[in-house]
Amino acid sequence: MSRRALELFVVRGLNRACDLVDAIAYRPAVVRLTRRLPFFWHCQLARASITLDERWGTGYWDSDSAPPVPEGLCDACGRRAAWLVVGGSSDEEEFGDGEDADDRDFLDEHPVNLCGWCRLESLSRPSNQAELDAILAEAGERSIGWRWR
Ligand SMILES: [Zn+2]
Numbered sequence: 001m002s003r004r005a006l007e008l009f010v011v012r013g014l015n016r017a018c019d020l021v022d023a024i025a026y027r028p029a030v031v032r033l034t035r036r037l038p039f040f041w042h043c044q045l046a047r048a049s050i051t052l053d054e055r056w057g058t059g060y061w062d063s064d065s066a067p068p069v070p071e072g073l074c075d076a077c078g079r080r081a082a083w084l085v086v087g088g089s090s091d092e093e094e095f096g097d098g099e100d101a102d103d104r105d106f107l108d109e110h111p112v113n114l115c116g117w118c119r120l121e122s123l124s125r126p127s128n129q130a131e132l133d134a135i136l137a138e139a140g141e142r143s144i145g146w147r148w149r
Contacts, residue, residue: 007056011058012049014048015049018046019067021045022081031079031117035144042081070083071085072113075136076112076137083116085112086120087111087112088107105127106128107126110132112136115143117144120135121139
């Protein structure tokens with residue numbers, strides 16, 4: 001195995017190991033049981049993989065098929081690593097050029113980071129921080145409900 005192939009193997013392997021730990025550590029029952037611990041798992045293996053990728057230049061995290069990069073903690077449950085962003089996207093192309101700045105709502109101005117377990121299921125979009133906080137609290141509680149799925 002060439003050095004390059006070995007580096008790619010290590011970078012990819014660390015991320016796969018991270019996915020395996022996530023599959024157990026992020027289950028609702030596990031998050032609920034470990035809620036009072038000061039420290040929790042948030043994709044340290046993936047971060048090690050990203051660091052080594054940058055050092056070795058394997059390109060794994062830059063490729064088209066790269067996994068999503070973990071971005072801090074989920075704003076809803078506060079325990080899992082965040083992968084998704086909701087809101088804050090009015091400036092992007094998907095909304096087209098015709099959008100008026102007045103149409104931007106609170107979520108557009110205050111994007112939320114979410115893990116793969118937490119979902120904002122409110123029927124209305126929040127219009128202020130208090131409403132957003134309530135929706136996030138509800139989403140966090142729902143995502144750690146007592147069930148093994
Ligand atoms: Zn979450």
